[in-house]
Amino acid sequence: MSETLLDYDAEADRYDETRGGVPRAAAAAEAVLRLVPTGARTLLDVACGTGLVTERLTREGLRVYGADASYGMARKAARRLPGRVALADARRLPLPDASVDAVSAVWLLHLVPFVDEVVAEAARVLRPGGVFVVTVDKDAAHHVGSDIDDVLAPHRSSARASDRADRIAAYAATHGLEPVGSTHFTGHGQGRTPRRTAEKLRSGYFASWFRGAPDAVDTLTAQLAALPDQGRPRDDPDYRLVSYRRPAVTRD
Secondary structure, three states, rough: OOOHOOOHHHHHHHHHHHHHHHHHHHHHHHHHHHOOOOOOOOOEEEEEOOOOOHHHHHOEEEEEEEOOOOOOHHHHHHHHHOOOOEEEOOOOOOOOOOOEEEEOOOOOOOOOOOOHHHHHHHHEEEEEEEEEEEEOOOHHHHOOOOOOHHHHHEEOOOOOOOHHHHHHHHHHHHHOOEEEEEEEEOOOOOOOOOOHHHHHHHOOOOOOOOOOOOHHHHHHHHHHHHOOOOOOOOOOOEEEEEEEEEOOOOOO
């Protein structure tokens, strides 16, 4: 099973504590805000999850809303942002055309096979001059040069990653969005341990990049089990955010 198939309703109550909590959420929100123009007044956080990042996106003059397709996640987020969270599919947002100044999508595109539709919908709801801010290359961000990476490297491939930066750039261009910026942030609390990596490998969690044969899993898990400090997290990932702008309407 890949992460794409997680039951996010069931995950909602434990999601924050298992995904880096407040430090990771704060770092993500600060990075998103670096890419949102100062003059923006409204932002929609798509796939907002529990709202831990979303509630930290508020700044002076910026009204923030959230949307998530999981009832369990949206329910948690609504407690953090009362009256500002909708239960909605990222491909069918309950907004009119050109209605918000910014759309963010943190840790979403690596999970879904319909990335083009998500980008198209973000472009639809953006006002002229508005920006779409999104994480890309999530799996690659976890490659930090550790001993775990050395074991996995011969079996890694980015070919199937749905959030590859070049793919997102191509989708954005198709829907009239132009690149305007990028930044990075630390995924606090997300450093991998040999033991947990082996467990995920056995469960099929890394299906988006694992290109080894099925019989290679036993060999790899044995190699991971031989690494020192089985429970010690290696370096945290360095996530990348990119932003795309809907061009402003110009007058002759």
